[in-house]
Amino acid sequence: xxxxxxxxxxxxxxxxxxxxxxxxxxxxxxxxxxxxxxxxxxxxxxxxxxxxxxxxxxxxxxxxxxxxxxxxxxxxxxxxxxxxxxxxxxxxxxxxxxxxxxxxxxxxxxxxxxxxxxxxxxxxxxxxxxxxxxxxxxxxxxxxxxxxxxxxxxxxxxxxxxxxxxxxxxxxxxxxxxxxxxxxxxxxxxxxxxxxxxxxxxxxxxxxxxxxxxxxxxxxxxxxxxxxxxxxxxxxxxxxxxxxxxxxxxxxxxxxxxxxxxxxxxxxxxxxxxxxxxxxxxxxxxxxxxxxxxxxxxxxxxxxxxxxxxxxxxxxxxxxxxxxxxxxxxxxxxxxxxxxxxxxxxxxxxxxxxxxxxxxxxxxxxxxxxxxxxxxxxxxxxxxxxxxxxxxxxxxxxxxxxxxxxxxxxxxxxxxxxxxxxxxxxxxxxxxxxxxxxxxxxxxxxxxxxxxxxxxxxxxxxxxxxxxxxxxxxxxxxxxxxxxxxxxxxxxxxxxxxxxxxxxxxxxxxxxxxxxxxxxxxxxxxxxxxxxxxxxxxxxxxxxxxxxxxxxxxxxxxxxxxxxxxxxxxxxxxxxxxxxxxxxxxxxxxxxxxxxxxxxxxxxxxxxxxxxxxxxxxxxxxxxxxxxxxxxxxxxxxxxxxxxxxxxxxxxxxxxxxxx
Ligand SMILES: [Zn+2]
Ligand SMILES: [Zn+2]
Numbered sequence: 001x002x003x004x005x006x007x008x009x010x011x012x013x014x015x016x017x018x019x020x021x022x023x024x025x026x027x028x029x030x031x032x033x034x035x036x037x038x039x040x041x042x043x044x045x046x047x048x049x050x051x052x053x054x055x056x057x058x059x060x061x062x063x064x065x066x067x068x069x070x071x072x073x074x075x076x077x078x079x080x081x082x083x084x085x086x087x088x089x090x091x092x093x094x095x096x097x098x099x100x101x102x103x104x105x106x107x108x109x110x111x112x113x114x115x116x117x118x119x120x121x122x123x124x125x126x127x128x129x130x131x132x133x134x135x136x137x138x139x140x141x142x143x144x145x146x147x148x149x150x151x152x153x154x155x156x157x158x159x160x161x162x163x164x165x166x167x168x169x170x171x172x173x174x175x176x177x178x179x180x181x182x183x184x185x186x187x188x189x190x191x192x193x194x195x196x197x198x199x200x201x202x203x204x205x206x207x208x209x210x211x212x213x214x215x216x217x218x219x220x221x222x223x224x225x226x227x228x229x230x231x232x233x234x235x236x237x238x239x240x241x242x243x244x245x246x247x248x249x250x251x252x253x254x255x256x257x258x259x260x261x262x263x264x265x266x267x268x269x270x271x272x273x274x275x276x277x278x279x280x281x282x283x284x285x286x287x288x289x290x291x292x293x294x295x296x297x298x299x300x301x302x303x304x305x306x307x308x309x310x311x312x313x314x315x316x317x318x319x320x321x322x323x324x325x326x327x328x329x330x331x332x333x334x335x336x337x338x339x340x341x342x343x344x345x346x347x348x349x350x351x352x353x354x355x356x357x358x359x360x361x362x363x364x365x366x367x368x369x370x371x372x373x374x375x376x377x378x379x380x381x382x383x384x385x386x387x388x389x390x391x392x393x394x395x396x397x398x399x400x401x402x403x404x405x406x407x408x409x410x411x412x413x414x415x416x417x418x419x420x421x422x423x424x425x426x427x428x429x430x431x432x433x434x435x436x437x438x439x440x441x442x443x444x445x446x447x448x449x450x451x452x453x454x455x456x457x458x459x460x461x462x463x464x465x466x467x468x469x470x471x472x473x474x475x476x477x478x479x480x481x482x483x484x485x486x487x488x489x490x491x492x493x494x495x496x497x498x499x500x501x502x503x504x505x506x507x508x509x510x511x512x513x514x515x516x517x518x519x520x521x522x523x524x525x526x527x528x529x530x531x532x533x534x535x536x537x538x539x540x541x542x543x544x545x546x547x548x549x550x551x552x553x554x555x556x557x558x559x560x561x562x563x564x565x566x567x568x569x570x571x572x573x574x575x576x577x578x579x580x581x582x583x584x585x586x587x588x589x590x591x592x593x594x595x596x597x598x599x600x601x602x603x604x605x606x607x608x609x610x611x612x613x614x615x616x617x618x619x620x621x622x623x624x625x626x627x628x629x630x631x632x633x634x635x636x637x638x639x640x641x642x643x644x645x646x647x648x649x650x651x652x653x654x655x656x657x658x659x660x
Pocket of ligand 2: 400401402403404405418419420421422423
């Protein structure tokens with residue numbers, strides 16, 4: 001017997017192995033097995049069983065799973081994802097059934113009821129599966145399992161461990177796609193109704209949340225208070241035992257809610273009756289490692305395959321979803337949205353920052369706020385003191401000695417930080433190029449605002465909240481606390497903290513998000529803006545906008561108008577959702593070898609007739625040499641050409657990359 005094995009590596013081809021006689025009767029499609037590969041052992045996935053063995057073929061050395069873990073629906077999901085994201089199936093399976101999913105370590109021998117010769121198996125009763133393997137040999141145990149002499153249960157649910165999907169009940173479930181537009185309080189109400197219905201019918205629900213610490217914790221606490229302990233976390237940041245507990249509960253129990261991030265999309269969930277994705281537009285739902293995918297797309301696909309409904313709850317959907325609403329693919333439920341009807345807009349001169357002070361309108365708001373003991377929250381796109389350091393003598397920006405990225409200044413640690421490779425070094429107060437000490441801080445951020453406001457408003461503490469310190473700060477600031485500091489300065493992380501008090505919300509430098517570039521820049525800006533307003537629910541909003549920029553808050557006040565315009569722009573420029581984007585990247589230590597690979601890519605694309613869609617390569621010398629091609633097109637034939645590029649070493653393909 002010969003099996004084709006997909007290895008968890010970025011290579012498109014599969015490898016043939018023969019199956020030794022002792023293992024042949026236990027072989028199943030999509031099972032994990034251990035195989036020798038390049039002088040070591042690795043695990044792989046069976047993707048085909050065909051023909052008889054021939055000489056010289058290596059043997060698989062062991063079976064890892066007693067039966068395939070995914071079940072038909074998730075297998076289909078994986079095959080679809082491999083195709084859709086042009087990712088080798090081995091990498092998709094590696095993500096769907098990662099190394100740490102080891103049910104065998106949590107199983108014990110539960111009953112010998114059906115055994116013909118109970119006596120001879122008596123010593124196995126109640127012992128761990130691993131121990132049973134070592135007592136009577138793995139193959140003998142597998143045989144007993146196969147003929148039903150013994151059954152296994154897991155230590156958490158104490159339910160029998162059977163093939164996933166065999167105990168499904170799909171009655172009263174109907175597939176539909178819903179976009180729920182509403183502020184977070186309304187979303188909680190809506191999700192609660194769905195959860196209640198699910199629990200009543202003994203069904204399970206998957207609730208995707210964009211993170212664990214802020215939004216996730218808030219939703220978890222809110223729901224546990226309402227429904228009690230039926231909620232289970234799943235994901236890579238959860239401890240192994242808890243993660244496996246969730247794994248078994250999802251697989252075996254009824255009326256439970258699984259909360260997790262993108263990885264839970266591949267979790268076997270028994271009687272799945274609804275998938276809810278909270279804030280599907282968040283970038284944290286994009287998996288950037290090896291198998292690059294968007295959770296909202298995979299979520300929609302899983303709901304289609306399982307035939308269950310999916311709800312996306314948000315205040316600012318993805319443009320892609322808005323298009324699907326237009327096409328009638330999504331049903332919209334509209335509830336109360338955060339409002340951006342009343343706000344003030346102050347045009348400021350950017351030079352004010354260069355001279356080392358804050359706009360005086362901002363100072364006035366904070367001084368008045370202090371008198372009236374109001375809570376003021378200031379948004380800035382930058383977390384450090386300044387994002388650039390300029391030498392006034394030689395007119396050069398400080399750059400990273402390793403990768404030539406631009407250096408930021410982190411005052412708290414007195415360090416410069418590279419914006420590209422994140423390398424930190426001590427700040428010496430002199431220009432590394434000419435030695436001058438005439439340094440100017442450009443593009444000021446949260447640390448700068450805090451320091452200057454504290455100087456002006458003496459004895460008022462200004463608290464900074466950024467992605468770096470959120471875990472610590474959230475403990476101080478959690479929901480409606482009387483000790484909330486009067487002034488908070490924060491980055492876009494503010495959009496994830498629900499329940500803060502906010503009389504006045506100030507946006508300082510929001511328009512700079514457009515400079516980050518990419519075709520999604522305005523959509524992102526809109527999403528951050530709406531989510532911050534939703535989370536903080538301010539009485540008053542004020543925007544400080546650089547007077548030199550052609551930026552008008554008004555173009556973000558009407559949701560429909562905003563998306564209509566966004567779609568028109570994307571259509572005209574041929575960007576998603578009207579076309580697909582492919583990024584082909586070559587990364588090498590050796591420049592000549594890289595150039596040879598680049599030539600082969602060009603040749604292959606030319607031979608297939610797609611040269612006119614190819615942009616690049618863009619060449620960069622960072623830690624390694626890097627070439628990047630972009631291809632803008634949506635034809636099937638092109639995809640086949642792209643998949644064939646996987647045979648070139650150090651070549652990666654990314655579909656619909658987020659940062660282009
Ligand atoms: Zn200098
Ligand atoms: Zn660097």
